Amino acid sequence: MAAGTLAAPAATAAPAAPLGPKVIQTDAPPTGNLVTFRYKAPEGVNAVHIYGDWFYSQPENVNCNDCGDGRPPSQWQPGDIPATPWHLLPLKRGADGVWATSVPLPAGTFRYAFTHDCTNDLATGCTLHHDPANPWQIQPQYPGAPGAVRSTIYVPNNPSFPTYDNAFQAPVKPNKTGKLESRRYTSPLSTNPAGVHDVVVYTPWGYDPNRATPYPTLYLSHGSGDNSIAWTMQGVAHHILENAIADKAAQPMIVVSTDFNGLPGGNQGYANELRNNVIPFVEQNYNVSKRSQDRAFGGFSAGGSRAFTVMYDNTDLFGYHAAWSWGGPAANQAQIDRLKAVPGGIHIGTGLQDRLGNIAQNSLARVAALKAAGVDIKEFNVNGVHTWDVWRQMLNNYLRNVAFRTTTTSLEITTAPAGNSQNLKLTATARVGTVTNGVAFPSGKVEFYAGDNLLGSAKVQNGIATISKNFHRGLLDDGPIVARYQGDKFLNNSQSAPVNAV
Structure with a gap:
């Protein structure tokens, strides 16, 4: 180096892209999302494929087991269902020795694994390898436990390309x-x-x-x-x-x-x-x-x-x-x-x-x-x-x-003369309970009916809802009284057994 000169700084190499899957919002058809998979295979592997549960068919074309359109994710269509059989998709080895591919996936949870030098399109007879950069949190609990260990990726819905509400x-x-x-x-x-x-x-x-x-x-x-x-x-x-x-x-x-x-x-x-x-x-x-x-x-x-x-x-x-x-x-x-x-x-x-x-x-x-x-x-x-x-x-x-949401509703009624002989004062008390003991307690309201006639409604408080009103006797003759709990976010509706008012 000549005296008084400075060496040019060495070019800084861009950091290597991480291994594993990456979801990219593309806003492009067919799904608005692309998942890139990067995988480091062992030395000596000459071909890597990805095996995932993401092949599709229109429902009406699935007329036997493993029948259907068999379209890959790149050909996903509205109304498709995930359908078997699944096929292999190839990865390409880059200059850095990492195998990679990009797959346009709709919204949902997908399982995948990699194969090494597999020549069967359905991966039959080929060993499935999970993604070391994306392993399952819990592995099989004993040697020889059935089931291939794979990896899982979740893809959110792109509002501009709605696919599934998952x-x-x-x-x-x-x-x-x-x-x-x-x-x-x-x-x-x-x-x-x-x-x-x-x-x-x-x-x-x-x-x-x-x-x-x-x-x-x-x-x-x-x-x-x-x-x-x-x-x-x-x-x-x-x-x-x-x-x-x-x-x-x-x-x-x-x-x-x-x-x-x-x-x-x-x-x-x-x-x-x-x-x-x-x-x-x-x-x-x-x-x-x-x-x-x-x-x-x-x-x-x-x-x-x-x-x-x-x-x-x-x-x-x-x-x-x-x-x-x-x-x-x-x-x-x-x-x-x-x-x-x-x-x-x-x-x-x-x-x-x-x-x-x-x-x-x-x-x-x-x-x-x-x-x-x-x-x-x-x-x-x-x-x-x-x-x-x-x-x-x-x-x-x-x-x-369904699970842990069932309620029970019972009904007690009393009647008494109110004014002239054609009117009755009806007091109807509904008791709403839960089949499951938990932290969810009934809220919302109960509606009271005589036949098809709505007599009134009341909020459920501490499991009880009550109405007390005057009615014409003829209205109460239209049918037995029932209490219908309307349910809430945690609990399902239920109806009492009918009780005669008169």
């Missing part, structure tokens, strides 16, 4: 989320792991182990090929719950995700495990109610099969029952009688294009038969196939419309 699945802010725990308990029934078994427990944000009113508990079952981590890591059940709580559509509850693998005795063996081991373990370790009216159950697919066994033959375990994406066997008279006595509610639903074993057709027929037998069923069906897209919607609807 905001109920959105991840909760870290300072507003509860605690996920992988727990192991003693189980004499379990063969794998021998003598012990596993659950995943979610305690909601603000959980108080010393709360005077014990929490209600929701027990969930996964489907075939999965385990107890499925409902939170794939089904994002904890996000669905916290969003419902934030919307004041559900009250705080404990969620217990069970594992039916390694339990002998089939469906009834699983029910025995719930009764003898799972429920006692949860009640001993968490501040939960021991009343069956404060417990709810739900399961899908093979877990839906177990849900029918729980609902039909172990009805006393839960005050609320749900079975999703399963046709279910016919009920005998004893089972029907038990279902009619369920104090909370029964929720059954399916994806309407679920052709796996004719599940959709069988589910619709089963609900129709139970309703014809006089069983009160809350039916919820959506366009969709045998996928998590359907089961997340099932859980959300269950939480916001």
Whole structure:
């Protein structure tokens, strides 16, 4: 270097883009969002593909299992449903050795994994690798647990390109989320792991182990090929719950995700495990109610099969029952009688294009038969196939419309002469209660009717609503008096038994 000269500063290299997924709002069709995936594969890998549950079809074109349009995300159309089978999409290796691709995705929660040198378009026979930059919070709890470990990404809706209303699945802010725990308990029934078994427990944000009113508990079952981590890591059940709580559509509850693998005795063996081991373990370790009216159950697919066994033959375990994406066997008279006595509610639903074993057709027929037998069923069906897209919607609807929301209304009336003989003073008192003991107390109003005639309404205060008014005797002769509680955000409506006024 010549004397008196300065060396030019070295150019600063731009920082490398981070690994993992990144959601980018593009405001461009078809979905207004683009997700970029960056993945560092091991040395020696010559091809990397991404395998995700994001292929689409119009519902009417799904006329058999794994049938449909099979369009990739870049060809998403309004009215599409996520449909199987899924295919591989290629990644390209950059100069930095990182494999990358960008996928335009609609709103919702998606699972994905990577393959190395896989030549099968459906990833059949290929090992699936999760994204190290985006791992699941909880991993399988024992060696050989079924189910491929993947990664999950949530894509928000772009208002300029509305796709799906899946905001109920959105991840909760870290300072507003509860605690996920992988727990192991003693189980004499379990063969794998021998003598012990596993659950995943979610305690909601603000959980108080010393709360005077014990929490209600929701027990969930996964489907075939999965385990107890499925409902939170794939089904994002904890996000669905916290969003419902934030919307004041559900009250705080404990969620217990069970594992039916390694339990002998089939469906009834699983029910025995719930009764003898799972429920006692949860009640001993968490501040939960021991009343069956404060417990709810739900399961899908093979877990839906177990849900029918729980609902039909172990009805006393839960005050609320749900079975999703399963046709279910016919009920005998004893089972029907038990279902009619369920104090909370029964929720059954399916994806309407679920052709796996004719599940959709069988589910619709089963609900129709139970309703014809006089069983009160809350039916919820959506366009969709045998996928998590359907089961997340099932859980959300269950939480916001059935679980722990049932009320009871009773009515007492008195009448007395008022003025001339054609008038009566009617005092009607409605008492509104909840099936579940929780922190939600009835609010809103009660409407009182004589036949089709509205007599008046009153606000519910401390569980009681009363009207006291004069009526012409002929109006009260139009039919028996009933009280109809209108419900509120937390609680469902209910109606009293009719009471004759005259």
